[in-house]
Amino acid sequence: MDTLIEGSFHIVGGDFSNAGKASTELKTILTNCGLDIAKIRRAVIATFEGEMNIIIYAVAGTITYEIQNGKLLITLQDIGPGIKNIELAMTEGYSTAPDWVREMGWGAGMGLPNMKKNADIFKINSIVGEGTTVEIIINLY
Amino acid sequence: MLLKEIISALEAKTIVDFTTEPNKDYHWVCATDLMSDVLFYSTCQSLLLTGLAKTQTIRTATVADLSIIIFTRNNIPDDETIELARTKGISLFVTPFSTFTASGKLFTQGLQCCSDVNFTEED
Ligand SMILES: Nc1ncnc2c1ncn2[C@@H]1O[C@H](COP(=O)(O)OP(=O)(O)OP(=O)(O)O)[C@@H](O)[C@H]1O
Ligand SMILES: [Mg+2]
Numbered sequence: 001m002d003t004l005i006e007g008s009f010h011i012v013g014g015d016f017s018n019a020g021k022a023s024t025e026l027k028t029i030l031t032n033c034g035l036d037i038a039k040i041r042r043a044v045i046a047t048f049e050g051e052m053n054i055i056i057y058a059v060a061g062t063i064t065y066e067i068q069n070g071k072l073l074i075t076l077q078d079i080g081p082g083i084k085n086i087e088l089a090m091t092e093g094y095s096t097a098p099d100w101v102r103e104m105g106w107g108a109g110m111g112l113p114n115m116k117k118n119a120d121i122f123k124i125n126s127i128v129g130e131g132t133t134v135e136i137i138i139n140l141y
Numbered sequence: 142m143l144l145k146e147i148i149s150a151l152e153a154k155t156i157v158d159f160t161t162e163p164n165k166d167y168h169w170v171c172a173t174d175l176m177s178d179v180l181f182y183s184t185c186q187s188l189l190l191t192g193l194a195k196t197q198t199i200r201t202a203t204v205a206d207l208s209i210i211i212f213t214r215n216n217i218p219d220d221e222t223i224e225l226a227r228t229k230g231i232s233l234f235v236t237p238f239s240t241f242t243a244s245g246k247l248f249t250q251g252l253q254c255c256s257d258v259n260f261t262e263e264d
Contacts, residue, residue: 017196019196020196020197020200020201020203020204023200024200024203024204024229027203027204037206041204041205044204045180045204045205048180048200048204049177052176052177104195104197105174105175105176105193105195105197106175106176106177107175107177108175108176108181109177110175110178110180110181111177113181114177114180114181117181
């Protein structure tokens with residue numbers, strides 16, 4: 001895969017009616033690129049979790065993807081409250097999601113751990129009061 | 142278990158059915174209302190048993206490559222959700238039983254929890 005494939009999605013905080021739309025669109029794009037199905041599954045599962053975190057916790061965000069040099073890079077960047085204690089947030093089962101979010105099917109505290117599990121490289125940066133950036137790299141070969 | 146056996150054990154009704162392999166054997170079930178559990182534990186061969194009948198359930202199934210959802214306790218999704226399932230080719234069924242009872246019925250027939258599979262998509 002020599003040619004650069006890239007694009008982005010804008011995510012609006014609180015927009016549950018479109019929850020998962022960007023990730024399912026990304027799945028279609030990656031499928032049309034002919035990528036390996038298991039890698040696509042990992043990429044879109046991680047993206048979906050990140051998309052939900054932006055919708056649930058942030059004001060707004062952007063998801064960008066690019067395929068270059070045999071790697072798929074997905075960046076999820078948001079403007080929002082940020083994460084005070086990243087180590088705690090990365091713990092399986094840790095969640096600050098309120099009850100109404102649980103009623104929508106989220107708040108198991110498995111999102112960030114699952115993003116890490118599915119990525120070959122996972123990076124998270126957050127500034128309290130500004131926002132959070134997560135980078136996921138999946139090796140395609 | 143065959144899908145038709147599962148449907149009969151759960152007294153389920155069909156909402157939309159895209160399945161094309163009547164003799165396909167199902168072994169694994171992911172039973173939860175929390176979508177991150179589905180995304181963390183499910184394997185692409187599992188059936189999704191859930192009380193959450195929302196568009197996000199369809200999108201979760203889409204990204205996790207799950208092609209069959211059985212909604213419990215007569216939670217029939219709205220038209221938008223059914224329409225989305227149609228565009229994604231996901232089959233939907235609905236059972237009158239609760240997630241607990243439906244899981245019990247499938248468990249006694251030998252179906253297992255998807256997170257008990259020692260299955261990696263790669264290697
Ligand atoms: N983009 C974000 N901005 C601010 N806080 C976040 C963000 N992402 C995660 N968090 C915090 O980290 C916690 C853990 O996130 P994680 O995605 O692992 O679980 P969850 O969103 O609570 O539940 P789940 O992802 O299982 O539905 C969240 O409850 C929230 O407090
Ligand atoms: Mg989350």
